[in-house]
Amino acid sequence: MNIVVCVKHVPKCAEAEIRIDPTGRDIEKHGLVYDINEWDDYAVEEAVRIKEKFGGSVTVVTVGPEEANSTLRKCLARGADNAIRVYDPKLVGSDPYVIAKVLYKVIKNLQFDLVLTGVMAEDDGSATVGPMLAEFLKIPHATMVKKIELKDHKAAIVHRELEGGLMEVVEVKLPALFAIQTGINEPRYVSILGIRRAMQKEIKVLGLKDLSLDESEVGYAGSWTLIDKLFVPPAEKVCQYLKGSPEEVATQILGILKSRGLF
Amino acid sequence: MDFSFTKEQELLRNSIEEFCKKEVDPYVSKWVKERSFPRDLLKKLSNIGLTGMNIPEELGGSPLDNVSQGIVAETLGRHELVAPIFLTIFGFARLLPFIVDDEVRGEVIGKLLRGELLIAGAFTEPGCGSDAAAITTKAEKLGDVYRVKGEKAFITGAPIADVFIASVVTGSSDKPHRNISLLLIEANRRGVEPYELESMASDLKGEFGGVIFDNVEVPVGNLIGMENLGFYLLMEEFNILRVLIALSSLGLAERCLEEAVKYAKQRTAFGQPISRFEAVSFRLAEHWTKIQCAKLLAYKALWLADNKKPYMAEAAAAKWYGCEEAFSTVNDVIQTFGAVGYTKDYPFERIFRALRGLLIGDGTSDIMKLIISRLLFGKGYSP
Ligand SMILES: Cc1cc2nc3c(=O)[nH]c(=O)nc-3n(C[C@H](O)[C@H](O)[C@H](O)COP(=O)(O)OP(=O)(O)OC[C@H]3O[C@@H](n4cnc5c(N)ncnc54)[C@H](O)[C@@H]3O)c2cc1C
Secondary structure (H helix, E strand, C coil), rough: CEEECCCCCEEECCCCCCEECCCCCCCCCCCCCCEECCCHHHHHHHHHHHHHHHCEEEEEECCCHHHHHHHHHHHHHHCCCCCEECCCCCCHHHHHHHHHHHHHHHCCCCCCHHHHHCCCCCCCCCHHHHHHHHHHHCCCCEEEEEEEEECCCEEEEEEEEEEEHHHEEEECCCCCEEECCCCCCCCCCCCCCHHHHHHCCCCCCCCCHCCCCCCHHHHHCCCCCCCCCCCCCCCCCCCCCCCCCCHHHHHHHHHHHCCCCCC | CCCCHHHHHHHHHHHHHHHHHHCCCCCCCHHHCCCCCCCCHHHHHHHHHHHHCCCCCHHHHCCHHHHHHHHHHHHHCCCCHHHHHHHHHHHHHHHHEEECHHHHHHHHHHHHHHCCCEEEEECCEEEEEEHHHHHHCCEEECCCCEEEEEEEEHHHHHHHHCCEEEEEEECCCHHHHHHHEEEEEEECCCCEEECCCCCCCCCCCEEEEEEEEEEEEEEEEHEEECEEHHHHHHHHHHHHHHHHHHHHHHHHHHHHHHHHHHHHHHCCCCCCHHHCCHHHHHHHHHHHHHHHHHHCCCHHHHHHHCCCCCCCCHHHHHHHHHHHHHHHHHHHHHHHHHHHCCCCCHHHHHHHHHHHHCCCCCHHHHHHHHHHHHHHCCCCCCC
């Protein structure tokens, strides 16, 4: 099984104070800590587990500046075999469509049975790169994947996590692309030996020319969508009183927590 | 001059931080509440190679240079790594490769690498601490065994240790330093009697205590290094351990400081965030500055050691200044939080107690100044 995993180097916003930058279209990145996108972490782990079971190799691909190497190195330390980074200053401003196209240009030249992505990226939450990439590659895809069972090298049974705790089981022909949901596995910790191994591997860097892409096809120029405005909505305080016996109130609280995805 | 860490070291810091956020942070207060010592943490640390940091590759370890170990110590320190595990992996593990008998060495190191070995360093005695060469625990050589008799006190992890590395008197020259050897003494040998001591910071069961060696017979192959030269081996290992202890307490103090900064921005008094009172913000700004100074000093000491240059004065300075500053920071962090910082709902009171011990353990601040003075003034002019 040769597996390609698409990973993104993202600012960790959950614990940080977020400010909008002067363009009004992006967040202030200065001072933010960057790391691998949480969903991608699970995708890499899943790929490494499949490789450990069936053999083959894991190649991680990212589109991003030099700093994104740290995310690739982390993947190598966790057991990925190869790493590829695509970058050109002209890529700044690329929307998910462009990113999917760039990834397609890289991956079409690789041998693969499976392509894994995260369901979405923590920073822009668009959740579209995976499906678009599958379309470019003309292979089937499944999103929200919470379990992968490989029947043979020809097909996979995947469990998709739907809203409200529903699970859908689908059989997908290979090669295919799966967008991985968090919780599919327990990503391993990076070990000292893993780090040592990672440092001995090279990160292959590709530019637009290597992918036969023209400047006009990428960045703002090549994008189909453009962020118009980014803002922090004013905080609204809503106070909801629950009525009933303690048991009833407890049930209602549980319902609220579940509906907000907090439980 | 280049102050940057390597990419490898950055990945190391990031990975340890991630490990601690998942494997330590959620459990610390539970361990303390239940007084249960987290032995399984040792196992988990071994899975990522940290019990092998001080073991050469040919013995199965995953060695790290001293600066990298500083990064690990600072990061684990940020997350309150418990003292017995800290001392085992950063300190006493360094001595295991010097065990004389091949088989014993292989077996003990194997256990360490699997996360099954907690080591206590038994040097201090009821009658002497700073004057570490004045010990009275004797090891008499009888054929192929040493018979060990004496008592060690104030030992981190004594009641729960699997093995002790003990300093014992084996020689009879007129120079006490030249009479001391280090012995590996398994806790399950007959006559080994560990006991518990309650200290101001022994929050976990078995964290602190002593041990009586009542005519314990130990094979001569359990000798560590050369007979009668144990004191020097020990001092060398303490030099590095000291710096790592300083970095771990500074890591912890810095994390507390970060919490205090957040709190001071949220807490209001007299109509404004308390951070707007200079008394509050200057105090934290001063600690931030001193922590940075201390960390630079500590990393410099480790860098000197890695580059085979003398580092003893820097190590001693990093230990006293770093540990005193860490303690003082947490004291002011509690002040910043006010009464709530003094309660057990917050970790600061426990950290305050733990950091207090580090002004004594592993060489008191006075002894550190003694070391610096001797190097500064030379023989005949120093205390
Ligand atoms: C938290 C903690 C953990 C410890 N863990 C261990 C352990 O794992 N293994 C172990 O063997 N020991 C351990 N110890 C013991 C520790 O190493 C000793 O307490 C320390 O070396 C000091 O010795 P002492 O307590 O006998 O004090 P003393 O040596 O009696 O000193 C008493 C006072 O006199 C001062 N003093 C002594 N000599 C001089 C001098 N020449 N110049 C100036 N001042 C001097 C000291 O600074 C101190 O203030 C631990 C102690 C603590 C607090």
